[in-house]
Amino acid sequence: xxxxxxxxxxxxxxxxxxxxxxxxxxxxxxxxxxxxxxxxxxxxxxxxxxxxxxxxxxxxxxxxxxxxxxxxxxxxxxxxxxxxxxxxxxxxxxxxxxxxxxxxxxxxxxxxxxxxxxxxxxxxxxxxxxxxxxxxxxxxxxxxxxxxxxxxxxxxxxxxxxxxxxxxxxxxxxxxxxxxxxx
Amino acid sequence: xxxxxxxxxxxxxxxxxxxxxxxxxxxxxxxxxxxxxxxxxxxxxxxxxxxxxxxxxxxxxxxxxxxxxxxxxxxxxxxxxxxxxxxxxxxxxxxxxxxxxxxxxxxxxxxxxxxxxxxxxxxxxxxxxxxxxxxxxxxxxxxxxxxxxxxxxxxxxxxxxxxxxxx
Numbered sequence: 001x002x003x004x005x006x007x008x009x010x011x012x013x014x015x016x017x018x019x020x021x022x023x024x025x026x027x028x029x030x031x032x033x034x035x036x037x038x039x040x041x042x043x044x045x046x047x048x049x050x051x052x053x054x055x056x057x058x059x060x061x062x063x064x065x066x067x068x069x070x071x072x073x074x075x076x077x078x079x080x081x082x083x084x085x086x087x088x089x090x091x092x093x094x095x096x097x098x099x100x101x102x103x104x105x106x107x108x109x110x111x112x113x114x115x116x117x118x119x120x121x122x123x124x125x126x127x128x129x130x131x132x133x134x135x136x137x138x139x140x141x142x143x144x145x146x147x148x149x150x151x152x153x154x155x156x157x158x159x160x161x162x163x164x165x166x167x168x169x170x171x172x173x174x175x176x177x178x179x180x181x182x183x
Numbered sequence: 184x185x186x187x188x189x190x191x192x193x194x195x196x197x198x199x200x201x202x203x204x205x206x207x208x209x210x211x212x213x214x215x216x217x218x219x220x221x222x223x224x225x226x227x228x229x230x231x232x233x234x235x236x237x238x239x240x241x242x243x244x245x246x247x248x249x250x251x252x253x254x255x256x257x258x259x260x261x262x263x264x265x266x267x268x269x270x271x272x273x274x275x276x277x278x279x280x281x282x283x284x285x286x287x288x289x290x291x292x293x294x295x296x297x298x299x300x301x302x303x304x305x306x307x308x309x310x311x312x313x314x315x316x317x318x319x320x321x322x323x324x325x326x327x328x329x330x331x332x333x334x335x336x337x338x339x340x341x342x343x344x345x346x347x348x349x350x
Contacts, residue, residue: 068309100333101324103316104308107331165330171312172330173322 007143014057014083015140017046018133021056021080023073026063028090028123035126045133053079058136059113063123064092066104067165070112074162077113082148085140087132088115091122098122111161114147184257187225191218207260212272215263219248219278222259226252230278233285235293239319242267244295248275265295274299292317 001009020042022032035042036049050056053076065073077086088109091097096107109115116139119132139145151158188206191198196218197209210218232249241264248261265272274297275282284306286297291306294315305311314321327333 068307071309096327096331096333101327103321103323103326107327107333111332166310168310168312168330172326173313 011141011143015137018057018085018137018140019050019055020047020058020060021050021053021076022060022062023069023076024062025065025069025073026090026092028062031089031123031126031129032060032062035129040126040130042130042133045130045137047133053077054081056080057083058085058087060087060089061093061109062089064090064097064099064105065109067106068104070106071166074112083140083145084148085116085136085145086113086147087136088118089129090124091120094118094120106165112158112165114150114158116145116147184255187222187259191221194218194221201260204256205258205260207262209262212263212265215246215248215261216273216275216278218261219250219275222250222261223278226254227259229253230275230281231258233275233282233289235289235295235317237267237293237317237319238264239267244270244293246272246289246295269296270294271296271298273297276300291315294318 022029024032034040042048047058053059057080059073059077059080061073077084086109088094092099092105093109093115096102096105099105100107106112117132117136119128121128136145184200184204184206188198188200191208196214198206200206208218227250229251230248231251232247234247234249236245236247238245243264244267245262245264249258250261251258263272270293272286272295274286276286276299283300283302286300287303287306289295290297290300290303291308291311292315297303308316313326316323316326
């Protein structure tokens with residue numbers, strides 16, 4: 001059996017058994033119970049919710065991320081073992097959604113961790129989530145979902161973006177006279 | 184409810200009913216503790232909420248203490264105004280220990296110093312160095328553009344929603 005045939009076979013089985021860690025930060029979490037339970041039943045595709053990041057293959061981010069939660073998401077993502085895939089759920093992960101001008105909600109998840117599939121909508125229906133699972137399975141089986149490799153390869157860029165948000169050492173808006181904290 | 188309004192008016196405070204189950208009291212900063220302890224003694228034993236309103240044109244912050252009497256099912260709003268420059272207020276922790284967290288939150292988001300409150304460290308935000316974010320002179324859009332790098336050309340041709348400017 002050649003190398004490519006072997007990886008094809010591995011990819012086939014990977015796509016059939018994906019365990020999911022759902023990071024329910026936003027309002028989109030409410031769409032997940034019907035997806036998990038008998039109405040849409042994601043288990044027929046071999047996807048089950050998983051308790052810890054180390055056992056999970058998919059990281060599903062449901063909605064907006066504040067700076068504080070983004071930090072935890074990055075920790076979680078770093079703890080997952082490869083191969084791992086990220087699904088960005090809802091318009092908040094795409095461009096901030098209705099929180100596009102908020103002071104503590106990030107605008108693009110893709111700048112901090114690599115996202116394999118975005119599910120557009122505010123909020124997406126369970127059908128859209130199922131659709132993204134099937135799409136992800138196809139991509140995995142074809143060997144196209146390579147977000148984790150992108151992350152390793154461009155780690156400096158992702159790390160710089162993360163540090164830009166987490167490691168602030170001075171005020172963001174440089175209006176020295178305004179930024180004197182009156183307290 | 185009217186008896187409380189009448190008593191508070193006779194104490195030299197401005198009180199008026201706002202509806203069937205709610206009344207407001209306007210007090211100067213020094214008399215907030217007195218008003219609240221009177222209300223607590225007459226049945227308003229539950230502290231519900233502490234709010235802050237930024238009246239930037241008047242140069243004032245308004246603090247609103249919300250207390251409720253479960254026995255009579257009525258609520259009272261005790262309102263006081265403090266200057267916006269170097270804002271400070273005395274803590275109400277000796278009336279309700281619960282005030283500690285509310286005051287900490289108000290300090291974080293408006294920068295009001297509560298004298299006597301032992302812990303006014305950051306609560307929800309992490310590593311915050313700018314103006315307190317809920318003050319009206321804090322520009323959230325500019326902050327978001329600067330820190331998160333939102334650009335309208337990233338919106339894939341969809342125009343960003345109209346922003347309601349405060350003025």
